Amino acid sequence: MKSFVTPLLTSAALTLFCFPSFALAQANSATDIDALVGAYHQTYGFTGTVKVVQGDQPLYEKSYGLANRSFAIENTPTTRNSINSISKTFTAFGILLLVENGKLDLHKSIGTYLPYLTADWKETVTIHHLLTHSSGLPRESGVQAHDELTLKQQVMRLVDQQTLLFNPGSQYGYSNSGLIVLGALLEQVTGKDYGAYITEQVLQPMQLNNTGYYRGRNVVDRQATPYRMSSTGLEFAQRSKHYGGNAGGGLYSTPSDLYQYVRAIESNQLLSAETTALLFTPHIHSGETDAEGYAWSIKKFGDETLHFAAGSGYGTKSVMIRAPESKDFISITSNWGNTPILNMLADIYLTLKGQSITPPDANQLAKPQDFAKQLGSYKFDPEQLKMHIGMDGDTVTLQAFENKLFLNDELMAAKGADVIGLTYTDEFRVQFQGKQMLIQINGNELRGQKVDD
Template identity: 30%
Template structure:
């Protein structure tokens, strides 16, 4: 080998090693800060350019048994399942067994608006199919799961005409699961195992988490488990969320998922690139689309009783962030954005926290809806003595002093002020974006 080339390669490897060590320290400091605040209890893996730069478990897998989370811990991943369902649909498209333009009526001639709703619309949440008002109970209702699911839409009104708007629809993905069954002739679960899990050797992933007997199985908690008296969350049967959120997995298996997608092992890269293009509201086919430092980020989060999950990828730079938690009260996307800032050498802040603790009666004064813009509202609620704001996602408001809070959006701490009238009643909230102050009146 040419001496100059050899020296360059050695220097490059040293530079990457040095950078990886620095990134490892920064990520560790970040996650440990969240863990100390009770905002992280789970497992994390961060990889870049084919190398794992950070991997660690935090907190209790099961506080009563005093087992700790680690790389082998098994978690429910909830709606990260949608990345699998969408990819399986694309695999069937690649095999010419399905088309993105196919109508639901091809499979279900009597489904409402079935001659208007396409596979692509189901993938991108633009079908207008509403979520059922209540869950069906397979033990008390007659017919198959599929029959009961379809019957729930018989008298329901669509949220909008197919293709004209966007609204997140678990029902749309459950319907995709049933369509997969019709196309493949096997159950959705067997189809995922056959086309996705088995080729990628994802041996620690499955569906029936409630029935899973494994020493690595995490117990889900509503809040950070500080003592063995903390209440465990009720487990939801996998036949409820189905193709919208039934999968359980580990950080190791999800990294295999990333690697398989990167290499085009399951679906060809041109079709995957199509999945990474936003259709509406920054959503593609099973992926939310964002960017960092000019590079495209594709990600999805998951939330089911007792568990939160997030998978974020930068395909162009072979970056993968996997965060799995067995507590409900966490904002994983803020953590993801900060890790991306670390990887791309951008500024970030350690997590915001409550400087003071307000009484339940004080917190109730802020509860209500605040108009962000015509027809769009910020909903402020109190959950487990914590103030939360909900727009397109739910975030905690951290009290710094009476009437002044911080929202941690993953890039910066946004100050939010609740303003009162002369009688002391909260009338609006305000925050500053750049040089502009935004005032949001409270609904009376």
């Protein structure tokens, strides 16, 4: 279920990487990072693997929690997880291989290569626009979770019917629709399906033995089961956002393989240095200090430039950053959809740089035993929920899991006597009066009535 506080969560996430300039101190030991990651495990229930490299020397790698809760199978460094939108970087690399071989021109229109396109924009949108998320295509295509459409079918049935939101190249606008087109382009030009091309031309030459491409519902060895909290309790989740061709989020990997992937890119063994540089060139601004390369984001952390890629699915999250000058690297893969992975990444990075951070504290969480009488579902005015917290439906559920308190899928913190709220903001608070739940957000109060058992 969609988080009922998405606007607040998005706002918080966007501020995570706006650090002021600071002098880099000597990095703390792996012990400090271990304590930090352990705090995320204890507080937020993080499950997955973290890998940290300093100056191209391994510093820390550890797995937490269960890959499969039904059979109590633990996560390990070789457990595979969906990497969701990090897959886009593999698609971009595959496109550049064809560019370097003279089979594609970055600045030719997509209609040059896909004769079945009929949309007006086929002659104005270029491969460059698609790689930089500046095509003007909408964020989503309309593909559904149960769909098993090929990439060509997705283009013809969905993307070809879409209209542009802005003129190509005029601004940044993240677009999964654009990656569908790029995947179909790879297939059209090579005569191979996307997964076969990426496997043969990228994964195998780079010897990424724990990285692969999902094919429908086919079983993957050592694949972690994705989990998430929902309004009805703990759920296992779909490993990718749909079962069809997926050039924007269809790969799985491990943090160690992602590090090997980055090293392979930097080695220039498959692409020339000149072509590789296009991946990390700031082609278009996407924020005050952020820019977009080809499927990679270029971010500034103080005086340091970082190459950033991240992904999020129904029950999985993944992220990696590479500092090309210091040769530092951090990657996290998680099969717990409620992991605050961007906060976690930022804290690990600052710890690596010797900065002081305040780790998560499980003692700040609300205790289920203190709200035992309030556990259950509450009915609200659906228009009020939609207006103030972006939630569809009319029911909010207070529930306990692993000795933690959740409001729908959001972990609750103690905010005072008989008051709970979100862990990352004070703008959302919850109190109870008899059988009523009172939600206070941005000066507004919403009242819900408890549903009798």
